[in-house]
Amino acid sequence: MCNLVSKYNVSGPRYTSYPTVPYWNVNTFSLERWKTTLVQSFNESNSTEGISLYIHLPFCESLCTFCGCNKRITKRHEVETPYIDTLLKEWNLYCNLFDSKLKIKELHLGGGTPTFFAPINLKRLINGIKEKAILANDYEFSFEGHPNNTTKEHLQTLYDLGFKRVSFGVQDYNETVQKAIHRIQPFENVKRVTDMARKIGFTSIGHDIIFGLPFQTEEHVKETISKTKSLMPDRIAFYSYAHVPWLKGNGQRGFKDCDLPSADSKRKQYENGKELLAEVGYHEIGMDHFAIKSDSLYKSMISGKLHRNFMGYTASKTQAMIGLGVSAISDSWYGFAQNAKSIEDYYQLISEGLIPVYRGHILNEEDLIIRKHILNLMCQFKTSWEKDNLYFNELPDVLIKLKEMELDDLLEINSTNIIVNEKGKPFVRNICMAFDLLLQRKQPKNQLFSMTV
Ligand SMILES: C[S@@+](CC[C@H](N)C(=O)[O-])C[C@H]1O[C@@H](n2cnc3c(N)ncnc32)[C@H](O)[C@@H]1O
Ligand code: SF4
Numbered sequence: 289m290c291n292l293v294s295k296y297n298v299s300g301p302r303y304t305s306y307p308t309v310p311y312w313n314v315n316t317f318s319l320e321r322w323k324t325t326l327v328q329s330f331n332e333s334n335s336t337e338g339i340s341l342y343i344h345l346p347f348c349e350s351l352c353t354f355c356g357c358n359k360r361i362t363k364r365h366e367v368e369t370p371y372i373d374t375l376l377k378e379w380n381l382y383c384n385l386f387d388s389k390l391k392i393k394e395l396h397l398g399g400g401t402p403t404f405f406a407p408i409n410l411k412r413l414i415n416g417i418k419e420k421a422i423l424a425n426d427y428e429f430s431f432e433g434h435p436n437n438t439t440k441e442h443l444q445t446l447y448d449l450g451f452k453r454v455s456f457g458v459q460d461y462n463e464t465v466q467k468a469i470h471r472i473q474p475f476e477n478v479k480r481v482t483d484m485a486r487k488i489g490f491t492s493i494g495h496d497i498i499f500g501l502p503f504q505t506e507e508h509v510k511e512t513i514s515k516t517k518s519l520m521p522d523r524i525a526f527y528s529y530a531h532v533p534w535l536k537g538n539g540q541r542g543f544k545d546c547d548l549p550s551a552d553s554k555r556k557q558y559e560n561g562k563e564l565l566a567e568v569g570y571h572e573i574g575m576d577h578f579a580i581k582s583d584s585l586y587k588s589m590i591s592g593k594l595h596r597n598f599m600g601y602t603a604s605k606t607q608a609m610i611g612l613g614v615s616a617i618s619d620s621w622y623g624f625a626q627n628a629k630s631i632e633d634y635y636q637l638i639s640e641g642l643i644p645v646y647r648g649h650i651l652n653e654e655d656l657i658i659r660k661h662i663l664n665l666m667c668q669f670k671t672s673w674e675k676d677n678l679y680f681n682e683l684p685d686v687l688i689k690l691k692e693m694e695l696d697d698l699l700e701i702n703s704t705n706i707i708v709n710e711k712g713k714p715f716v717r718n719i720c721m722a723f724d725l726l727l728q729r730k731q732p733k734n735q736l737f738s739m740t741v
Contacts, residue, residue: 292711293555293559295696296718297551298718300718301717301727302575302717303717303720304597304598304599304600305598305617305624306658306663307649307651307655307726308724308726309624310732311649311726311730312647313649313650314649317623317648317649322620322625322643323385325620325622325623325650326608326623327386328620329608329622333606333608334386334388334390335388337604337605337606338391338392338424338427339391339392339606339607339608339610340392340393340394340395340599340606341394341611341612342396342598342599343375343395343396343397343417343613343616344358344398344611344613344614344616345397345398345399345401345402345404345405345613346360346399346615346631347359347361347368347371347400347404348361348400348401348434349361349362349404350470350471351470351542352469352470353468353469354459354501354529354542358400358615358629359399359400360631365406368404368405368406368409371613372409372413374635374638375612375613378613378643378644379416379420381642382612383421390421390610392417392424392427393424393426393427393428393606394427394430394604394606395414395417395428395429396430396431396599397410397431397432398431398432398599401432402432403433403434403437403439403442404434407442407445408445410442410445410449411449414450415449427450428452428453428603428604429446429449429450429452430454431451431453431454431455432455433455434456434457436477443484443488447488452489453490453492454490454493455493455495455496455523455525456482456495456496457496458478459473460497460501460504461515462503462504462508462511464503465503468503468543469502469543475515482495482519492522493521494521494522495516495519495521495523496527497512497513497516497525497526498526498529499529500528500531500549500554500557501529501549502547504549505553506553506557509557509561513565513568520580522580522582523578523579523580524578524579525578526558526561526565526576526577526578531545558714565578573585574589574596574716575713577600589667593605594667595663595667597619598611598617614628614629614630614631614634615627618645621651622650623649624651625643625645626645626647628644628645628646629646633646654680654725657680658680658723658725660678661678661723662723665708665716665720666716669707670708671705672704672706680725686723687701687706690706693712693718693719693722696711697709698712698715699712
């Protein structure tokens with residue numbers, strides 16, 4: 289395994305979309321085309337499966353120096369009301385596009401820090417959303433909570449509004465690591481919110497853990513997983529630290545590159561971490577997610593219903609996802625659109641009565657075929673070109689590229705399908721890269737993506 293990790297640890301996309309954002313053809317995108325694809329998707333799928341809604345809440349009180357998310361650091365809580373007002377205006381703009389109500393299957397509050405907002409403001413937001421929509425019978429609402437500022441009132445209010453799933457950012461429990469990433473968060477804080485959420489009735493509690501952080505060692509990862517085990521969350525996201533300082537300005541410059549663990553140590557953190565998670569009863573779901581058997585993510589993996597979108601892995605698939613809020617990305621299946629990245633630009637576009645997207649991509653026939661293969665690989669570790677017109681002209685070249693991975697026993701190539709072996713699962717991003725025709729045609733000049741491990 290050791291040699292394989294060094295061989296296949298290259299810079300590569302995480303495939304929360306295909307085409308990946310740097311390969312969007314922004315020149316052929318327009319707001320009108322975007323709306324047309326969304327209406328098409330609505331007509332095809334709203335009355336059956338419904339839509340997913342992602343709401344980006346960007347504010348955080350304090351900057352964690354490893355963070356790759358779009359956030360705005362402030363302690364001024366006056367920002368809450370105008371932000372919620374603007375989100376509800378944006379929601380109205382979307383609702384007005386359709387001649388019947390949107391049906392919400394999934395709703396996720398992400399950030400930034402959703403629990404930066406006072407419970408009463410979150411309640412106004414969710415009630416404002418619900419007023420203009422209907423809920424699917426088996427709707428799922430979830431949110432990301434910061435263990436340092438999630439209160440009992442947050443948990444109770446959101447639970448009463450229909451939220452049954454919460455994930456908490458843990459990262460690592462070691463003090464030296466916490467100091468380096470500017471995030472002091474003792475175990476007691478995580479225990480307090482986890483216990484409270486469980487007592488209130490949340491049925492799925494997740495913890496985010498990261499390996500490869502500055503000053504982090506294999507021992508620290510071991511210790512973090514052992515503390516995590518004592519709280520037994522239903523899901524664990526075990527992320528590789530994505531070091532992309534060139535995208536994040538000064539945000540990731542709170543420590544020096546030489547403070548990061550070596551490639552060898554990071555690999556060991558990953559391998560030992562995975563082993564420990566398996567030992568304590570977690571099953572690997574796709575890439576970097578783990579869950580116990582009773583969790584919906586595990587069940588959907590077993591039933592072949594696992595899906596992946598900009599939120600990461602989800603237990604159910606909807607064809608359309610609307611992203612509200614600054615920098616949020618929407619997906620109509622036939623197109624992607626991203627909202628303005630600065631709060632000021634976002635407010636400005638909404639004040640002009642415009643859906644606040646600033647760039648996007650409309651998928652062509654080829655994109656749709658490749659998208660399906662990449663989704664199959666990321667969610668089911670196999671793909672086939674036997675049905676659904678999933679054959680494409682470049683497929684023989686893709687299979688030649690995969691030959692070496694077959695020799696390394698990472699996958700099996702058959703006449704009409706490929707199947708990823710157990711040994712190949714950690715390298716699924718590399719396998720997807722062989723299918724990524726846009727990446728093959730135009731290799732990036734500079735490093736655009738984080739490392740695959
Ligand atoms: C929006 S935050 C979670 C909610 C809240 N803001 C918090 O920090 O607790 C989402 C998660 O993304 C992960 N994350 C952020 N930046 C990352 C990076 N550079 N590499 C890997 N994971 C990252 C962290 O695990 C974090 O918990
Ligand atoms: S990790 Fe969470 S709290 Fe920290 S800066 Fe990023 S979004 Fe904000």
